[in-house]
Amino acid sequence: MKLREKIKAIQLRKKGKSYKEIKEKITVSKGTLSVWLRDIKLTPGQEKRLYVELRRKYAYRGAKANQEKRIRITKQIISKAKSEVRSFIKNPLFLVGLMLYWAEGDKSDEQEVVKFTNSDPFLIMLMMRWFRKICKVPKNKFRIALHIHRLHCRKNIENYWSKLTNIPRRQFHKTQIKPTSLKHRKNKLYNGTCAVVINNKNLFRRIKGWKLGALKTFKINN
Numbered sequence: 512m513k514l515r516e517k518i519k520a521i522q523l524r525k526k527g528k529s530y531k532e533i534k535e536k537i538t539v540s541k542g543t544l545s546v547w548l549r550d551i552k553l554t555p556g557q558e559k560r561l562y563v564e565l566r567r568k569y570a571y572r573g574a575k576a577n578q579e580k581r582i583r584i585t586k587q588i589i590s591k592a593k594s595e596v597r598s599f600i601k602n603p604l605f606l607v608g609l610m611l612y613w614a615e616g617d618k619s620d621e622q623e624v625v626k627f628t629n630s631d632p633f634l635i636m637l638m639m640r641w642f643r644k645i646c647k648v649p650k651n652k653f654r655i656a657l658h659i660h661r662l663h664c665r666k667n668i669e670n671y672w673s674k675l676t677n678i679p680r681r682q683f684h685k686t687q688i689k690p691t692s693l694k695h696r697k698n699k700l701y702n703g704t705c706a707v708v709i710n711n712k713n714l715f716r717r718i719k720g721w722k723l724g725a726l727k728t729f730k731i732n733n
Contacts, residue, residue: 516537516538516539517547519536519537520533520537520539520544520547520548521547521548521551523536523537524548524551524553525551527553527554527556527557527560527561529561529564530544530545530548584713584716585716588713588716588717588720589716589717589719589720589723590720591717591720592716592717592718592719592720592721592723592724593720593721593723593724593727594724595720595721595724596721596724596725596727596728597724597728599645599721600725600728602645604640604641604644604645605641605645605721606725607637607641608637608638608640608641608642608645609641609718609721609722609725611627611634611637611638611641612627612638612641612718613722615627615628615629615634616718618719623712623715623716624708624709624710624711624712624715625642625646625708625709625710625711625714625715625718626706626707626708626709627706627707628704628705628706628707629704629705630702630703630704630705632675632702632705635672635675635676635705635707636675636676638707639653639676639677639707642707642709646709646714646717646718648709648711648714650677650678651682652709652710652711653676653678653682653707653708653709654682654683654684654707654708654709654710655672655673655676655678655682655683655684655705655706655707655708656683656684656687656705656706656708657669657672657683657684657686657687657703657704657705657706658686658687658689658703658704658706659686659687659688659689659702659703659704668686668702668703669683669686671702672702672703672705675705676705676707684708686703
């Protein structure tokens with residue numbers, strides 16, 4: 512019986528099959544296969560195929576491990592943030608900022624980027640205070656992205672938002688100027704749309720936890 516299995520294992524190995532593939536056909540230990548097949552030489556093409564498959568296997572394992580780690584960290588951050596709501600709930604700035612971000616902020620789980628966009632300078636100033644006071648975002652972590660129609664474009668537009676946000680222009684993305692079909696400016700004081708961007712996945716998760724914590728505190732089922 513063992514001789515028959517050995518012959519089949521040798522045949523499969525000569526076809527370029529991996530030990531794992533052979534073991535799927537034959538019930539035998541890897542150690543036994545190593546003894547049976549140690550003198551079998553694979554062709555360069557067979558070796559390349561097994562090498563590629565091995566790389567794919569380890570790449571999958573690495574990706575799976577990173578995914579599980581990301582899920583674990585996300586759960587930990589969200590759980591901690593939910594518990595923080597109890598101590599923050601009496602702070603008006605916390606609630607106002609959270610509600611504004613909830614309504615107007617970027618909530619895409621795929622990107623996990625904290626982003627608040629608005630054309631109202633007072634809302635931008637309020638959210639900048641929220642990010643600084645509540646979220647504790649350092650000044651050098653902010654990025655500003657401006658979008659404005661060509662009709663409203665003027666030289667000092669970036670200086671206006673830089674002064675309002677207290678963020679230097681070197682931390683601004685390139686201003687996006689959009690074409691418009693309008694012939695004249697309806698609002699001469701319009702300064703475009705300002706997006707405050709913070710590339711921080713953990714802050715994104717924390718804000719998500721605050722939202723869930725607020726829902727629980729106010730007994731709102733989502």
